[in-house]
Amino acid sequence: MSRWEPNTRERLLDAALELFGERGYDNVTVAEITERAGLTKRTFFRHFTDKREVLFAGQEFLSRVFADAIAAAPEPATPAAAVGRALAAAAAEFGPERQARGRRIRAVVADHRDLHERELLKRATLNAAMAGALRERGVPDPAAELAAEIGGLAFSTAFRRWTEPGNEREFAVLAAEALAELVAATATLD
Numbered sequence: 001m002s003r004w005e006p007n008t009r010e011r012l013l014d015a016a017l018e019l020f021g022e023r024g025y026d027n028v029t030v031a032e033i034t035e036r037a038g039l040t041k042r043t044f045f046r047h048f049t050d051k052r053e054v055l056f057a058g059q060e061f062l063s064r065v066f067a068d069a070i071a072a073a074p075e076p077a078t079p080a081a082a083v084g085r086a087l088a089a090a091a092a093e094f095g096p097e098r099q100a101r102g103r104r105i106r107a108v109v110a111d112h113r114d115l116h117e118r119e120l121l122k123r124a125t126l127n128a129a130m131a132g133a134l135r136e137r138g139v140p141d142p143a144a145e146l147a148a149e150i151g152g153l154a155f156s157t158a159f160r161r162w163t164e165p166g167n168e169r170e171f172a173v174l175a176a177e178a179l180a181e182l183v184a185a186t187a188t189l190d
Helices: 008-023 030-037 041-047 051-055 059-072 079-091 096-110 113-136 143-162 171-186
Strands: none
Touching (some): 008 030, 008 096, 030 041, 059 113, 079 113, 079 143, 096 143, 113 143, 143 171
16 A cells, blocks of 8 residues: 555545446445555545545535635625626536546436435535625525525536536536526526
């Protein structure tokens, strides 16, 4: 086993995805992931609390990106425009080099009920970060909560579309499109 090599998190994620694809999520252990990655279990647990978290890593980072982008939006920005800035800022993390990995993650999550629940928890955490940042801008509830929920749904929609087979459109474009669709749909609710 190596002591240290670059891209440890990515190596663990790639090893986990390979194994999940070969044998299914439930049939893979942390020890097998670390063996495939050429790392130790101790290294694994420095990066992830359990094997589920391999699939959902980066939630805290995305929460900060969303909150920081909303805080940095120009003063006259509407809640939807501020959320749009958050989605645009997050899009920088979803380049073409990560698209194949995103597809693999989506496939694993789609096949496992417990992972669906974890995905919903992740979305709730991201929504809370956006709602908190909107409140700090002076957006009252329920507008802050609603804008954050729409932002979370736009993010999920964009990720789903981005990871569809054959998609070649950029995440940023898909996120802006999803947000615009959802904001327009709110006008039809009356």
